[in-house]
Amino acid sequence: MVIRQIYSHKKAYLDLLLLGDEQEDMIDRYLDQGELFVLETNGTAAAECVVTQVGGGIYEIKNIAVSPPYQRRGFGRALVDFLIRHYPDCTALWVGTGESPATLDFYHALGFREFRRVKDFFLQNYDHPILEGGVQLKDMVYLKREGPASS
Template sequence: MPHEIRIIRERKKDFLELLLLADEQENMIDLYLDRGELFALYDGGLKSVCVVTEETSDTCELKNLATLPAYQRQGYARALIRHISQYYRGHYRTMLVGTGETPGTLSFYESCGFVRSHRIPDFFTDHYHHSIVEEGITLKDMVYLKKEL
């Protein structure tokens, strides 16, 4: 797949509409966008973005991964995960990702080499102003997966 991945260092908020597809509340995105690195995948135009933050000296976290709806299930998010895994290999030992407990999302991350790690009870009910429903499931706990780099 011929594509280009760029690190976006300025005007990260220009990507807010796409970031909101993966994290529905702007104030939650604001907690990590400035301190994270934003990667944008282009293939004849913007297709997908992700944000990665440093959590400890040997752990980074994939905080947001979003693909425009018309281009989902075409390998763009998987290509971004492959890219950031290579990019951060040697700098961090572990990459975390936290997500809701939805079968499709969990199986996607597991197919990208992540394994289940731990959970934060009531994360979505405690931190979001409204209920978030994905795949017909109301999100409650944050499920963390990890990948050794």
């Protein structure tokens, strides 16, 4: 397993990016300003994440996804752990996500806690209903995890 940063031709990973955010124009809003990291195993891109800097040592995961054949193997956790190490000035790592129980459970297991909601975000910003795990996403739930520089 190798994690590497992608500096150019980020759209080459669109198939993976669309797993984490299924509307391309939404991805376009953050992809160029974000840092893209790809986790490869046996030469195959198995997972990705896009991170932006909010400021003051706060970083936000804008997109994270693991290709279905590689899910439930710890690759999502490996990416989050990598980010915490990659940004030594990180005071907090944020992520905004929908109210899917499986997704929230994933982040809670990694030490993330809810700190804010944006009501009806998915209803107002996507051109079609977003369903995840049989749940229609409505509110954006923001979670945070303290970073190494928070002490």
